[in-house]
Amino acid sequence: MRVRILALIAILTLLLAGCTGGEDSGSASGKIRLRFQSLAWQKESVDANRELVREWNARNPDVQVQYVQGSWNSVHDQLLTSFEGGEAPDIIHDASDDLADFAYGGYLADLSGLLPERLRADIPTPSWETVTFGKGVYGVPFLQEPRVLIANQKILKASGVRIPTAERPWSWPEFRTVAKKITAAMGRGKYALAWPLKEPVSVTLNLGLSAGGQLFHRRADGKVRVGFTAADAVVPETIHDQVNTDRTASRSTLGIGGSDTLPGLFGGKYAMVPLGFSYRQQIVQQAPPGFDWTVLPAPVGDAGAVQGVSPQTLSIAEDSPHKREAMRFVDHMLQPRNMVRLARGDWMLPTGTAALADPSLRVRRDGWAVGVALAQGLRSAPAPSVRGYPEWKDKVATPAYQEFYSGAIDLDELEKRLVKDGNLVLARYQR
CATH class of the missing domain: 3.40.190.10 (Periplasmic binding protein-like II)
Incomplete structure (x- = not known):
């Protein structure tokens, strides 16, 4: 009887381990599961983010993304804890001025070899400078605010x-x-x-x-x-x-x-x-x-109509076992039409040139046209890359x-x- 009980315990342990492994990596079911932590907080923005996740999941049954709600008020400490505990989300929404210590600390993946050429070309160099630390690129800047x-x-x-x-x-x-x-x-x-x-x-x-x-x-x-x-x-x-x-x-x-x-x-x-x-x-x-x-x-000085900005960013955790799939999801989120949806949801400006050209962002109503006119003068804030x-x-x-x-x-x-x-x-x- 004692032998049979021990055997049953061993079988149950293996079954539970298999279930847990399937939930974390998707290996048992054949599906890859990614976690996307969003800091969207306004209803329009949350709705836009959730809808884009639903659209991705419907089109990519083998790579499923779970939406995780984060908060701007606590994101730095929360991410630091999750990084050190090995529980960081795969795709991370943050701001460029919060990335330096995470990038230098080895917590974020260098995206240089993962970025699609479309995305790299669509976002201007000044925006990429906000997420470049050393020789690596540690986030994709997608929303900015003059x-x-x-x-x-x-x-x-x-x-x-x-x-x-x-x-x-x-x-x-x-x-x-x-x-x-x-x-x-x-x-x-x-x-x-x-x-x-x-x-x-x-x-x-x-x-x-x-x-x-x-x-x-x-x-x-x-x-x-x-x-x-x-x-x-x-x-x-x-x-x-x-x-x-x-x-x-x-x-x-x-x-x-x-x-x-x-x-x-x-x-x-x-x-x-x-x-x-x-x-x-x-x-x-x-x-x-x-x-x-x-x-x-805003008023200007001798250098002209330029301002420093710290764009909102999407990064990938260094510990994520599915970095290429995570980047595919980031690319989906930041297609020009989707970047416009995110920008309108947050009442901000997209970084992408194709999205900035969208007619819905160039109207005089509610000052949209003024913001778009200022976009070309937005530069990397003076401090984000400073440890x-x-x-x-x-x-x-x-x-x-x-x-x-x-x-x-x-x-x-x-x-x-x-x-x-x-x-x-x-x-x-x-x-």
């Missing part, structure tokens, strides 16, 4: 200022002058601007490219150091002076997020708010009836910029913290 000015058109027209266009935007000095004129026309307790700077670093660095700011400089030995120049000071000085000297920007918005400024914009307390392009969806959904709004290009950037941003740059914008420290102290303290942080990652 920063624009969302403005109350009624207030702007009443003030008599020149309305900027993508072809002729405001310069940074003109922007400061215009803000003074608008504030004067609005009356007491109202402001031309609300700068929502709860997360000030990316805003400052990305807009600073238009003035020629770089902040991060790669030396001949490959190491990166922080160096603060006059060009790096243009944007922070403008914001600082609008808040503390001109009183054309509200001090109370410095510590809040973009969504929190919308009631004040709708109520006429602020005439303009610098926001990411995707905020247009919230305007459409939340604005009161009759609110007359428009999308304007140690997340720590530099959180521990050094964020508090330094916040104190500078509030008037607690001056420009010299800002430079000292960014450079001296910042280089101490970066040095630990580049030994």
Whole structure:
């Protein structure tokens, strides 16, 4: 009896092992199973992603993809845990400024030899630069978001200022002058601007490219150091002076997020708010009836109408046993017609040139045409390829910029913290 029981246990163990192996790799059933973790959160975007997964599964019975919902709020720590635990999804949705440490750490697959030529040719070089670390390519950039000015058109027209266009935007000095004129026309307790700077670093660095700011400089030995120049000071000085000297920007918005400024914009307390392009969806959904709004290009400096961006990306885990099949799925997701669906779902711009040419993205309604006009000036953000950037941003740059914008420290102290303290942080990652 004891022998029979042990035999039955052995058989059951083998059966269970076979079932588990089939679920993980598809080997027992002949099917390959991939997991795709998406960070889509808006309903339109989630629906578009899920529908594209369903379409793939219907056409590819031997390579089935499971949709896994992730969250932007926790993705870095969640991915790090899953990588170290050997449980990372095969296809990973993230942003280019979160990839450097994962790429250098060996957690992401180098896609150089996997990319279809169609996809490589369709996405411009500046976008590929955002996902290139060392000699490898560790993600496919597919959605991007310029920063624009969302403005109350009624207030702007009443003030008599020149309305900027993508072809002729405001310069940074003109922007400061215009803000003074608008504030004067609005009356007491109202402001031309609300700068929502709860997360000030990316805003400052990305807009600073238009003035020629770089902040991060790669030396001949490959190491990166922080160096603060006059060009790096243009944007922070403008914001600082609008808040503390001109009183054309509200001090109370410095510590809040973009969504929190919308009631004040709708109520006429602020005439303009610098926001990411995707905020247009919230305007459409939340604005009161009759609110007359428009999308304007961000101000520009000596370098012209360029901005830094950190596109959303699709990557493949290095541990995935089915990298080629995963890339086939990525290629499906990013066919031009599908890239347009994803862009419209997120109210963002596609990176692909074929998708950008789609007529549905070139309409004036809701500012789509303005965004498309700005797309050619989008460049790799100054910092995504820098190892140690997340720590530099959180521990050094964020508090330094916040104190500078509030008037607690001056420009010299800002430079000292960014450079001296910042280089101490970066040095630990580049030994």
